[in-house]
Amino acid sequence: MSIDVAAEPHRISDVRITPVAFRDLPLLNTVGVHEPLALRAIVEVVTDSGLTGLGETYGDAGHLDRLRAAASAITGVDVWHVHEIACRIRRALSGDRGTAGHGMSGMVTGSSTADRVLSPFEVACLDIQGKAIGRPVSDLLGGAVRDRVDYSAYLFYKWAGHPGAEDDAWGAALDPDQIVAQAQRMIGEYGFGAIKLKGGVFHPDEEAEAILALRKAFPDHPLRVDPNGAWSVETSIRVGAALDGVIEYLEDPTTGIDGMARVARDVAMPLATNMCVVAFDHVKPAVAQDAVQVVLSDHHFWGGLGRSRALGDICATFGLGLSMHSNSHLGISLAAMTHLAAATPDLTYACDTHWPWKDPADDVIVPGALTFSGGAVAVPTAPGLGVELDRDALARLHERYLAGGIRERDDTGYMRRFEPAFDPTAPRW
Numbered sequence: 380m381s382i383d384v385a386a387e388p389h390r391i392s393d394v395r396i397t398p399v400a401f402r403d404l405p406l407l408n409t410v411g412v413h414e415p416l417a418l419r420a421i422v423e424v425v426t427d428s429g430l431t432g433l434g435e436t437y438g439d440a441g442h443l444d445r446l447r448a449a450a451s452a453i454t455g456v457d458v459w460h461v462h463e464i465a466c467r468i469r470r471a472l473s474g475d476r477g478t479a480g481h482g483m484s485g486m487v488t489g490s491s492t493a494d495r496v497l498s499p500f501e502v503a504c505l506d507i508q509g510k511a512i513g514r515p516v517s518d519l520l521g522g523a524v525r526d527r528v529d530y531s532a533y534l535f536y537k538w539a540g541h542p543g544a545e546d547d548a549w550g551a552a553l554d555p556d557q558i559v560a561q562a563q564r565m566i567g568e569y570g571f572g573a574i575k576l577k578g579g580v581f582h583p584d585e586e587a588e589a590i591l592a593l594r595k596a597f598p599d600h601p602l603r604v605d606p607n608g609a610w611s612v613e614t615s616i617r618v619g620a621a622l623d624g625v626i627e628y629l630e631d632p633t634t635g636i637d638g639m640a641r642v643a644r645d646v647a648m649p650l651a652t653n654m655c656v657v658a659f660d661h662v663k664p665a666v667a668q669d670a671v672q673v674v675l676s677d678h679h680f681w682g683g684l685g686r687s688r689a690l691g692d693i694c695a696t697f698g699l700g701l702s703m704h705s706n707s708h709l710g711i712s713l714a715a716m717t718h719l720a721a722a723t724p725d726l727t728y729a730c731d732t733h734w735p736w737k738d739p740a741d742d743v744i745v746p747g748a749l750t751f752s753g754g755a756v757a758v759p760t761a762p763g764l765g766v767e768l769d770r771d772a773l774a775r776l777h778e779r780y781l782a783g784g785i786r787e788r789d790d791t792g793y794m795r796r797f798e799p800a801f802d803p804t805a806p807r808w
């Protein structure tokens with residue numbers, strides 16, 4: 380009698396959590412500059428049936444401690460029992476309201492700490508489920524409604540090189556002409572059909588000028604700007620008026636649901652957020668105040684792919700648009716994002732990705748499974764996530780993490796903060 384492998388339980392027998400570091404270029408945002416290294420944690424869930432699933436998440440020290448606490452709580456659970464895994468993780472972390480793991484100030488806190496910890500385990504369990512039954516993760520999420528997922532060109536103001544470090548091929552982007560040149564290069568290489576500018580770095584009028592320069596250079600590309608809450612309500616309304624008819628949405632111009640609601644009353648374009656609606660209990664007050672019109676989902680902090688799918692349905696129910704947020708990430712995350720986007724019918728915009736900013740040699744997956752053409756990634760059709768761990772690369776990026784002495788140096792995440800001459804939780808302009 381043959382054993383039906385798919386029907387057997389696949390109990391978690393081991394979890395490996397490996398912090399890694401990869402080169403991150405000197406991209407600027409409102410709280411500082413990306414460090415020379417970005418941190419991630421690679422999660423491997425191993426089952427007694429011999430399958431391994433992959434997840435990727437934040438790599439800061441506080442998050443790593445929580446991942447380890449969660450890992451020891453889920454041993455023995457069948458990977459099909461994701462609710463049980465979620466309950467165990469919530470219990471293991473009860474009382475923990477920490478906020479590490481995003482690298483950005485001004486993001487509201489809430490019920491999302493356990494969701495952030497759950498996410499890589501849930502993704503790894505889905506990877507195993509898919510491998511067990513021979514289906515891609517997108518099928519486990521309801522099935523792909525598109526076979527390619529569109530991403531946007533994510534532009535950053537940027538230094539030429541870190542002080543004391545060699546320049547990189549992208550060069551500096553500190554004014555509108557250089558931002559346009561960055562867009563031309565990125566779109567030339569990847570074919571993106573939409574453009575996002577990370578703002579909150581220079582005076583808002585200069586950033587609006589850069590958007591207008593992009594509009595001139597790319598008349599047909601939808602545009603967005605995201606100052607990560609650096610602007611006051613008044614500034615947001617003024618810049619919103621200047622960019623009326625130019626951008627498809629204005630992302631997190633100011634912080635908090637109340638502030639966003641005040642801006643939304645007076646600007647014409649939709650407001651998007653990944654900072655004030657970051658957990659399910661934020662949806663109700665945001666909808667009640669009509670504070671945001673587009674939610675940027677992110678499976679890394681919404682609790683994984685299943686919960687992010689549920690968010691899509693909630694957004695559709697309330698007539699909210701849906702797009703996708705990113706941080707500096709590796710290939711396991713890109714695979715998970717692509718499966719999720721493929722299986723989200725109401726995704727109304729091209730997704731964010733930091734992918735072009737990463738050295739292609741810096742990854743933990745075997746190359747070739749994920750490639751961009753025409754600004755989109757083809758949805759993997761192999762079982763599970765459809766990506767394979769490259770153990771040598773994992774070891775190399777882990778060595779880089781260890782060599783960086785990161786844990787000792789910085790417990791807050793991957794960003795180097797500017798010396799706070801300003802309060803990073805209050806608007807700068």
Ligand SMILES: O=C([O-])C(=O)C[C@H](O)[C@@H](O)C(=O)[O-]
Pocket residue numbers: 406407408481482483577605607653704705706707731
């Ligand atoms: O809105 C966003 O894209 C983010 O907040 C993601 C990152 O923190 C972004 O600001 C970055 O990478 O500097």
